[in-house]
Amino acid sequence: MTDARLRYGRASLALSFLVQGVTFALLVTRIPAIQDRYGISDGLLPAFLAAVPVLAGAASVATEKLVARVRPGVVLRWAQPVVMLALLGVGAGSEVWQVALALGVFGLAVGALDASMNMMGVSLQRAYGRSIMLGFHAAYSLGGIAGASMAWAGAHWDLSLLVSYLPAVAVLLPAALIGSRWYAEGRAGRDPVGAEPARGASVPFRLLLPLCLVMAFAYIGDSTVSNWSAKYLQDVLGSSEQLATVPYNVYMVTTLLGRAVGDLEVRRFGAVAVVRGGSVLAAVGFAVVAVAPGAWWGMLGFTLLGLGLCVIVPQTFAAAGRMFPGASDVAVARLNVFNYVGFLVGSPLVGALGDAWSYRGAMLVPMVLVLATLVYARSFGAEPARYGGGHERARAADVG
Numbered sequence: 001m002t003d004a005r006l007r008y009g010r011a012s013l014a015l016s017f018l019v020q021g022v023t024f025a026l027l028v029t030r031i032p033a034i035q036d037r038y039g040i041s042d043g044l045l046p047a048f049l050a051a052v053p054v055l056a057g058a059a060s061v062a063t064e065k066l067v068a069r070v071r072p073g074v075v076l077r078w079a080q081p082v083v084m085l086a087l088l089g090v091g092a093g094s095e096v097w098q099v100a101l102a103l104g105v106f107g108l109a110v111g112a113l114d115a116s117m118n119m120m121g122v123s124l125q126r127a128y129g130r131s132i133m134l135g136f137h138a139a140y141s142l143g144g145i146a147g148a149s150m151a152w153a154g155a156h157w158d159l160s161l162l163v164s165y166l167p168a169v170a171v172l173l174p175a176a177l178i179g180s181r182w183y184a185e186g187r188a189g190r191d192p193v194g195a196e197p198a199r200g201a202s203v204p205f206r207l208l209l210p211l212c213l214v215m216a217f218a219y220i221g222d223s224t225v226s227n228w229s230a231k232y233l234q235d236v237l238g239s240s241e242q243l244a245t246v247p248y249n250v251y252m253v254t255t256l257l258g259r260a261v262g263d264l265e266v267r268r269f270g271a272v273a274v275v276r277g278g279s280v281l282a283a284v285g286f287a288v289v290a291v292a293p294g295a296w297w298g299m300l301g302f303t304l305l306g307l308g309l310c311v312i313v314p315q316t317f318a319a320a321g322r323m324f325p326g327a328s329d330v331a332v333a334r335l336n337v338f339n340y341v342g343f344l345v346g347s348p349l350v351g352a353l354g355d356a357w358s359y360r361g362a363m364l365v366p367m368v369l370v371l372a373t374l375v376y377a378r379s380f381g382a383e384p385a386r387y388g389g390g391h392e393r394a395r396a397a398d399v400g
Contacts, residue, residue, distance in 0.1 A: 006127060009184025013120050014139040016080060016179065019172045020113060021143020021252075022150075023087055026165055027106070028226040029151035029248045032234065032241065033161060034090065038099050046351040048100070049227055052107035053340035053347075059111025060340065064333035072116035072123075072329065073183035079116065080176045082109035084169045091161030115336045119329045120185045121314075122321035126328075127186025131263040131271075137314040138259035144252035152245040203324050203331050210379035211316050211323070212338040214275075217369040218312040219342025220349070221282055224366045225251050225305060227347045228359070232289070232298065236359045239295040247302040254306030262311050271315045271380040279373040282308025286367035290360050312373065313339075319380045 035045055066075055086109060089102030121136045154164030234244040265274050285304030292298040317332055324331040353362035
């Protein structure tokens, strides 16, 4: 692959991350509106929220097998449009079974999308020979900001869910399909001396386990913001429905800022130090949210959360790629399952504790789990720059 093709591949993958950020934000920031539209009770809502990560985790496992036959770019090219069409289905239905079906399709497609997208990001990082993974996730955050802003406009103008979703899908779906023509990857599934892809390579779970736990802890924190920030601000801190869409937007803004400079910080200080600093800052953010006397203090807490959590997930994927250079697709697919484990545990856990105890107290649980990341920070290992990038660049191959 030429250097130009490598750059085009990086840009097209960043576009896919951005599109997914928009799509996901449009879904999660309108959860109160979805609940009202379909008459979903507070008791049933956690079950709906849990079904999506369960199905996504199953799809991520299936993607591990699928990429042994087709390249991750092919999976991504077709999974992304299905995710966006499922979002339209969420907005277009009128019966509970219809939203359940749409969310089911969304979950299955997003599992394949997340796994293949991060496989490609890890392989391109190895081809470049330096940390670029945070840049892809920064594009996701930028998309989240755009999606949350659209959701705010929809709530402000009292638009239906379908009317809110349709313009974004009409623009982004063809853009994603066009951009997929330039998908590319460095062959992350090859061993350091350039043998054939190690499709049967072993990925010992005991070695991957620390990163799996870190991934789960980070996504418990992230899912708390995604699924409960709007409800928390509205029901606990007494904000309006319009203002309740703002915390996720603030969270995504600070996530974008942190990830925009994150690759530089990793190159300078190393992944271990960056992950440790992010964990502490995120824990402080949860503490502020838990004791916030009003909506603006709550938004300050979500600001700190964004700055802290933003570096953990991209570096966890990158660490898996470094740990298993001959089987990184397998490692990323298995690690990605714990993305959904975090969502599966986080959303019902916060909801159950909020109902049985208090939502303020529930915020302390993800705070403790994020702090536990400090125990496993050493698993992030050496500097991401040590890849032998020249060899990887020479062996890079097109996806499309």
